[in-house]
Amino acid sequence: MALPQSAYKDRQFLAVIGDEDSVTGVLLAGVGHVTDPPDSQKNYLVVDPKTENSTIEATFDRFTKERKDIAILLINQHIADRIRHRVDAYNEAFPSLLEIPSKDHPYDPEKDSVMKRVRKLFGE
Amino acid sequence: MSGAADREPVFATRQSLGLMKSKLKGAQVGHDLLKRKSEALTKRFRDITRRIDEAKRKMGRVMQIAAFSLAEVSYAIGGAGIGYQIQESVKSAKLRVRTKQENVSGVFLPQFESFQTEGGSDFAMTGLGKGGQQVQRCRETYTRAVETLVELASLQTAFVILDEVIKVVNRRVNAIEHVIIPRTENTIKYINSELDELDREEFFRLKKVSGKKERAAAAEEVKRQAANKAGTDKENEIDEHSVERHDVLGDQDNEDVIF
Numbered sequence: 001m002a003l004p005q006s007a008y009k010d011r012q013f014l015a016v017i018g019d020e021d022s023v024t025g026v027l028l029a030g031v032g033h034v035t036d037p038p039d040s041q042k043n044y045l046v047v048d049p050k051t052e053n054s055t056i057e058a059t060f061d062r063f064t065k066e067r068k069d070i071a072i073l074l075i076n077q078h079i080a081d082r083i084r085h086r087v088d089a090y091n092e093a094f095p096s097l098l099e100i101p102s103k104d105h106p107y108d109p110e111k112d113s114v115m116k117r118v119r120k121l122f123g124e
Numbered sequence: 125m126s127g128a129a130d131r132e133p134v135f136a137t138r139q140s141l142g143l144m145k146s147k148l149k150g151a152q153v154g155h156d157l158l159k160r161k162s163e164a165l166t167k168r169f170r171d172i173t174r175r176i177d178e179a180k181r182k183m184g185r186v187m188q189i190a191a192f193s194l195a196e197v198s199y200a201i202g203g204a205g206i207g208y209q210i211q212e213s214v215k216s217a218k219l220r221v222r223t224k225q226e227n228v229s230g231v232f233l234p235q236f237e238s239f240q241t242e243g244g245s246d247f248a249m250t251g252l253g254k255g256g257q258q259v260q261r262c263r264e265t266y267t268r269a270v271e272t273l274v275e276l277a278s279l280q281t282a283f284v285i286l287d288e289v290i291k292v293v294n295r296r297v298n299a300i301e302h303v304i305i306p307r308t309e310n311t312i313k314y315i316n317s318e319l320d321e322l323d324r325e326e327f328f329r330l331k332k333v334s335g336k337k338e339r340a341a342a343a344e345e346v347k348r349q350a351a352n353k354a355g356t357d358k359e360n361e362i363d364e365h366s367v368e369r370h371d372v373l374g375d376q377d378n379e380d381v382i383f
Binding site: 009011012013014020021022023024025026027028029030031032033034042043044046071072074091092093094096097098100101102103106107109112114115117118121122 | 216
């Protein structure tokens with residue numbers, strides 16, 4: 001599978017779906033980007049306990065399918081758990097999906113969809 | 125002989141036999157090459173898998189440190205923290221990634237590389253009142269954390285692509301090994317047997333034809349002899365001739381030699 005270069009040439013942003021602290025931290029590092037008006041789109045989504053799952057799914061779909069300028073999508077692991085079926089079903093190369101730990105939820109390699117595949121390949 | 129065995133629909137000719145033989149050779153060479161490619165990719169794949177495992181664990185620690193530094197910032201600033209302020213002042217990404225390609229046995233693996241764009245930070249004013257130093261430190265920590273994440277993302281992308289490519293290559297190797305090569309061999313066997321069959325048929329036919337010709341020639345000879353005899357020995361009685369015909373044929377050689 002030789003991907004055409006156009007598949008990832010324009011991808012230069014990172015996107016974040018996470019709780020407030022994670023998003024704040026990552027934005028502080030300077031990854032935040034808001035596209036030009038009128039349709040100004042943010043490349044991050046702050047999720048709190050009140051956020052609907054459907055909102056998360058819609059944002060996830062927008063970042064993974066619609067936007068062609070995102071290279072890496074970071075998602076908090078406890079939020080990935082809320083839309084686990086989507087995350088597990090996602091197996092594209094671009095954008096690359098990374099599950100990151102959050103402040104309140106330590107990282108659990110058992111749940112990560114990529115780590116699951118890694119372990120399956122090692123036959124554990 | 126044919127029909128049951130899986131083979132290609134060709135006519136049993138010497139030309140197609142030659143074609144099949146070169147095809148078999150090509151398939152074997154291709155099989156060897158693909159097998160080697162698959163092995164090289166698998167080796168790389170295992171390497172990457174191990175590094176992903178390590179990087180994921182490292183990421184856990186790095187993010188923990190980063191989260192702690194953010195907690196320090198909230199403590200220094202006090203109150204509601206800086207989340208809202210930061211989210212509102214986002215304009216354009218300072219930290220972006222670019223993609224490079226790496227070639228592993230003909231497979232292009234993209235590699236992300238983070239870089240900073242020029243221009244001041246969007247958050248120059250953040251923490252101006254208090255906690256400025258903590259904010260700076262936190263920013264550096266998170267920048268490092270994001271760099272780790274970018275590295276991990278490259279590995280993961282390579283992992284996904286390699287996984288796919290290895291599957292495709294193995295499928296091809298297996299297809300050649302278990303379908304194409306046996307089928308070509310079957311076809312060659314079939315063509316050979318058909319050709320042999322044709323040879324035998326041809327041989328038999330030739331024998332048949334030559335036998336028939338011989339018989340015809342013999343009959344002709346008899347007739348000719350008879351005619352000659354009738355011509356030369358005109359005084360011979362017809363009755364006697366017809367009775368002794370067989371005798372005449374049998375003793376013809378002797379007579380000729382004597383004559």
